[in-house]
Amino acid sequence: MKCKRCKAPAVVALPSHNTGFCADCFDIFFTRQVERGIHSEKLFTKEDRILIALSGGKDSLACILVLKRLGYDVTGLHIDLSIPNSSEQARATVEAFCQEHGIALIVKEMAQEGLAIPKVKARLNRPICSACGKIKRYFFNKVALDEGFTALATGHNLDDEIARLFSNVLRWDVGYLSDQGPMLEADNGFARKVKPLFRLSEYETANWSFLQGIPYHYAPCPYSKGASFTSYKKLWADLEDGMPGRKLAFYLGFLERGKVPFQKQEELTGDSLAPCTSCGYPTSAEVCGVCRIKDAVAELDAQD
Amino acid sequence: MSEHHAAPAEEPSGERRPYGVTVTLQPSNKTEVLPVRSVLQLLNKLQIRPTTVLVIRDGGLLTPDQRLNHGDEIIVRTVVSSG
Structure with missing residues (x-):
């Protein structure tokens, strides 16, 4: 297989674009897709201070590196979850990466916040993934607002977005469908959230x-064994294999034609949010979910 | 593409080892030797979609159309993150 642009041997085959690229031309393709996404959805500008959540996985590290190379003002945020045989390696990867590329990094330790994930897992009677996600989103938002960042970016890619959209459609979850997309404006205690890799x-x-x-x-x-999003990704991989390009078309079609009716419906019937009486985070209950988890973990600690 | 010979290698004892490509799956790190002659054959044998893994040889990426040779050491790394 030859590179579509320069005819050198290809190293990446892209059935969804019916093409292949050598390493240098794939870098151009990738970077242009990110720029196209930023500009088409007006995610942010060079004036913005962007905080990027870094898990240590490929998506978040790719996200911060490509934005830095494009000249954006970026800072990394790593949430140390204190999970044995996992968190230590993830944190070391992020710290080494940021040091190598001269990227400012903020690390937030969940053990210091009374929210070490193994303790949360021991206390909860429901799957840990949703609680862990809730805790991470809470601290992404808190750090972004406390430190004066104007955008909060995550490394969510097209497959993450498709899996989430598919899950929301299966449940016809009006609230989630109304605000899914690569950009969610700052509102009422929430920082502006952006997903620069949504086209990739x-x-x-x-x-x-x-x-x-x-x-x-x-x-x-x-x-995370058996997480439902992983099953949806497999299902969509099968679909994409038979119909290359279907994922991007499904997602862009939703943004263009599917989202607005859900936004209108949510304005009519959605929950109104008010600051948590304990921490001030926007919530539809009196005390937000993270404060309730924190209280539950503290109760367990008191029993020990 | 590397210029390995596809013929079975000769052991010091003079015996010929059967043709095989050593494949390591990541992140499980399971290893097996398979009698496959191209990346596509390898992925079909493993029942893996080409767009769900990176196929790596000698630190470089391989496209599905590339040939494999006896003695190649291949890493097949899943790109799907959990959660």
């Missing part, structure tokens, strides 16, 4: 990360 698949991001020599942390979270 997990496969494309993995190839780019490999070719840039990003030593990402690829071991799965020991607690």
Whole structure:
């Protein structure tokens, strides 16, 4: 297979674009897809201070590196979850990466916040993934607002977005469908959230990360076995294999034609949010979910 | 593409080892030797979609159409993150 642009031997084959690229031309393709996404959805500008959540995986590290190379003002944020045989390696990967590329990094330790994930897992009677996600989103938002960042970016790629959209459609979840997309404006205690890699698949991001020599942390979270999004990704991989390009078309079609009716419906019937009486985070209950988890963990600690 | 010979290698004892490509799956790190002659054959044998893994040889990426040779050491790394 030859590179579509320069005819050198290809190293990445992209069935969804019916093409292949050598390493240098794939870098151009990848970077242009990111720029196209930023401009088409007006995600942010060079004036913005962008905080990027870094898990240590390929997507978040690729996200911060490509934005830095494009000249954006970026800072990394790593949430140390205190999960044995996982968090330590992920944190070391992020710290080494940021040091190598001269990127400012903020680390927030969940053990210091009374929210070490193994303790949360021991206390909760429901799957840990949703609680862990809630805690991470809470601290992404808190750090972004406390430190004066104007945008909060995550490394979510097209496959993440498709899996989430598919899950929301299966449940016809009006609230989630009303605000899914690559940009969610700052509102009422929430920082502006952006997803600069939304046009790129997990496969494309993995190839780019490999070719840039990003030593990402690829071991799965020991607690995430059987996560439903992973099943949806497999299902969509089968669909994309038979119909290349279907993922991007489904997602862009939703943004263009599917989202607005859900936004209108949510304005009529959605929950109104008010500040948590304990921490001030926007919530539809009196006390937000994270404060309730924190209280539950503290109760367990008191019993020990 | 590397210029390895596809013929079975000769052991010091003079015996010929059967043709095989050593494949390591990541992140599980399971290893097996398979009698495959191209990346596509390898992925079909493993029942893996080409766009769900990186196929790596000697630190470089391989596209599905590339040939494999006896003695190649291949890493097949999943790109799907959990959660």
